[in-house]
Amino acid sequence: MSSAVLELRDVSKSYAGSPPIEVLKEIDLKISEGELVAIVGPSGSGKSTLLNMMGALDRPTSGEVLIDGTVVNGLRDPSLSGVRGRRLGFVFQQFHLLPGLSATENVATGLLYHGTRGRARKAAAREALERVGLGHRLDQKPGKLSGGERQRVAIARALLGDPAIVLADEPTGNLDSQTTAEIVELFLELNEQGSTIVMITHDQDLTRSMPRVVEILDGEILDGAAAEPDTDEDDAL
């Protein structure tokens, strides 16, 4: 197995309250370079919190998060932001495209906080859009794009700057089944080209084509998580 690009060691997260709510319980998880991992779990299982930990969007209550070999939970805001910007790529359920910008400009924001010049940003953005199959929609504003196309733009943005890992948080949550299949297909392709991708979803169906599936329930990773998903349950649906 190649080196771990992302590692959680004994990560717990609880939120203040009486009693405190423990959302993640001593999670150990290792993602290696070149992997495509689906993290699946029902609503409230703690998978979003898990993504916050992996994405350095929030700090664990205890345990360590290593991104590309660096322990990030002690970092102050500027360094933490730097890790997010340089080592991670994010894809969200809501796409989070800026409505006033064209597809190319939206993707180019992926390098905005790298201090890259505008021209270089746009060149990289066009290339990334080609990669996700949107070479013909470069100048469209998000309002003119379909849901699937919007998510492709967001994926292209996440790929910019060559992140160590792409984290996708319910990337198909707002898409129909046909489009969902296409986006999953895109993730598989990108993974084949070498991208390390973690996809969070509540949709068991999606995990069928995934090489590795991690199941999470009540803040804990289920045993045998790395195994192939159990398809019996899905058939019953």
Added chain:
Amino acid sequence: MKKLRSRLRIVDVVSQAVRGLTSRKLRTALTALGISIGIASLIAIQGITEANQADAKAEIDALGSDFLFITPGTGIGEEAELLPYAPAMLDTHIDDLEHVAAIYTVDARARRNELVPEVQTGGVTVSAVTAADLDLLEPVNGSVAFGRFHDTTSVEVPSVVLGSLAAERLGIRHLVGHPTINISGTNFAVIGVLNEFEILNTDLNRTAIIGLGVADTLFETPDNPSAIYAQVPPEQLDDVRDIIPAQANPAAPGEVAVSRPTEALEIREVIDETFARILQALALIVLAVGGIGIANIMVISVIERRGEIGLRRSLGATRKHIASQFIIESTVLSLLGGLLGVAIGVSIVFGYARYKDFEAIIPWFWLSVGLAAAFALGALAGLYPAWRASRLDPAEAVRPAA
């Protein structure tokens, strides 16, 4: 391990702010309007006031601030009359007075000729001067448009000098063919027409001036002057002013009115100035309200753009980057309003100058004050929203509000 640092180029900070504003054009325009109105008012008020004051100054300079106008006052009867020999008394006893000239009201009617009904005078009055009053034009800064003013000979014969309005009413446009006018039955040769006086309270424009000797023989003429004009060096003005009434009407000095026509203009200047300051205080209030409007919109903007802030944080933006984005956006918004305000204000100043035929005066001081205020207000208005935006938890901001 290499240092992973987020970097945002200055040019991008500004262009992001501009993008943020241009993608919400209507809101941007409406928000900037408050600042625009405030600054446009500041500039317009000052520009208009300065133009008016410059005009008043020019008028005062044209009139001469050393010109006194002495009238019997408003009392009724003998008491209020100026002494018949008042001009001579003033001339002899007050050394500082120069060019003392009196004018007498004549009860007669001026017409173009005897065919015009006597009642149809067109508002033209008849006045008389003596040989001692031939420098009448000096204190009042008058001049002859064509022909000449009275001399020692003309005051003894039926000849007349017309004020500008009187000449217009009587249809005298030149002296070719030696025109005459008819004054209560007697024809008078027109020997000159005066230029228009710019003095505020003079009737000289619409009077026909004849010799007092001639007037005495032909018409009913009072012995008392109806007005005396005199010039006095500005530094002696207050002293001289106090002793004039006793000389002009010893019996009732309190009745004598001594006025300086330029005084009204000077008062107007002071009033303009005061009024301008009050209006500018209001404009500053409008500006402050505009600033509050910007702060308000920026706070709303932070709430609305929660997702965008979360996204930017995920793309590597630090808290400082987020804060700077909102501060710059608010500052640019305010400056846009400021520039629009300057454009409107300056246009008003030019428009007013054109309308009044004044020279346009751009109030550079207030223009800079306005722009500086817009800059400061924008930055200030952005502080709190920027702080709020930068404190947003990235993990929460990237997801829809619960």
